[in-house]
Amino acid sequence: MSVFEHPDFDEHEQVSFFHDPISGLDAIIAVHNTQLGASLGGCRMWPYANSQDALTDVLRLAKGMTYKAAIAGLPQGGGKAVIIGNSRQDKTQELMYAMGRAVDTFKGQYVIAEDSGISVQDLQYMATQSHHVAGTSAKFAYDGSPADGNPAPSTAYGVFVGIKAAVKFATGSDLQGKKIAIQGLGHVGLRLARHLHNAGAKLIVADIFSDGVEAARQEFGAQVVDPLDIHKVVADVFAPCAMGGAINAHSLPEISAGIIAGAANNQLVSKDMGEQLCERGIIYVPDYVINAGGIIDIFHQRNESTAEKMRSQLEQIGETVTQILTRSRQLNKPTEQVANQIAEEKFRH
Structure with a gap:
């Protein structure tokens, strides 16, 4: 089944698959809509049973981010990334570097952030490879507590x-x-x-x-x-x-x-x-x-x-x-x- 025939494909603007044999990265990045601005969405690392499950998740998540930004009144679009793997066992610095390089191929139309299985430190590794990484640091927290970038x-x-x-x-x-x-x-x-x-x-x-x-x-x-x-x-x-x-x-x-x-x-x-x-x-x-x-x-x-x-x-x-x-x-x-x-x-x- 092609991406276009996938039941959760909903006029997504771009869906890219990444494989890095050195780090072992297998990832998908999906941009759903950028009418209101560049897309932003977290990166999830999860041991999906297969690539089809990962594709289903990233398509649905990216679309959800478009709706989320719009209803929250934010001038940005929706995108999402998934890494296939167990974050407690498979995560390495090289994997995060490779993910950063993948994000950079979007040239700013996708900005990556934290989600399940990804930490602020992981994003900081990605940020060495791309400027389009959010959540690596923070200036303040909503309640005045110390802020580290984790949303x-x-x-x-x-x-x-x-x-x-x-x-x-x-x-x-x-x-x-x-x-x-x-x-x-x-x-x-x-x-x-x-x-x-x-x-x-x-x-x-x-x-x-x-x-x-x-x-x-x-x-x-x-x-x-x-x-x-x-x-x-x-x-x-x-x-x-x-x-x-x-x-x-x-x-x-x-x-x-x-x-x-x-x-x-x-x-x-x-x-x-x-x-x-x-x-x-x-x-x-x-x-x-x-x-x-x-x-x-x-x-x-x-x-x-x-x-x-x-x-x-x-x-x-x-x-x-x-x-x-x-x-x-x-x-x-x-x-x-x-x-x-x-x-x-x-x-x-």
Whole structure:
């Protein structure tokens, strides 16, 4: 199957495959749309079962970044990169150098940043080979804490703001005593858990790695469940914060939470999942709306701005969530459709 025939190909402007025999790099970079500006998106390193799975992921992620930037009001387009490999076993400096050279071939039309499996140090290695690397350092953080370039704190805070807005919309109350089931406790998930805990929420957590789970158990008194069962637990909010596809034909009938709102990209495995959630009366906060904090952070770091301005735009995620949920209820349309329409009005001239 060619890229053009792939079911997730959606008028992507460029999709490039890279192989470096010396470092062992196998990677794909996809640029979806640059109508609003050069594309920006993180690099994910993951042990995909095959190249087709990697292609599916990068096509969907790149498209999501276009919508994310547009609905967040940022003058940039959407792109994404994936490296096929286990970040805990296969990562080397040479691999990152090779990835930097790959990014440089786009001549600025794609700017790379951090995502799952990639650290600030990795980006710094890439930056020795290309000027088109974001997130290698930071001038400030939204909360005044030391900043190292990692956008995860802003992503987590934006998701927290979005969850607060969704809970307020659905129940009329705050997070005190609400049960939140978090799937995935990585860079973003664990920080989100801390915000929720501090707001008085009760946490139920799961992850395939034990370190985040133990941290949540000890620091927040979180209840731990099997990763295969986290979507089933009785909770007010189910927050997918791991890989995509958490909402699928298998999991959807088993979800008992009234709200789905989390940091993961591409949570709906297909468009009809959003329609089914709407029919069941489950509020779904579109992933690219609620997890836009990372690109908001990177935008403010790369331009003349301040911590206060960045925090203000992160807070606007809550207002956008409320706007989408209100319009969805008024029109009786899936939230994803409503959000897509708002975003497309901005980048499809």
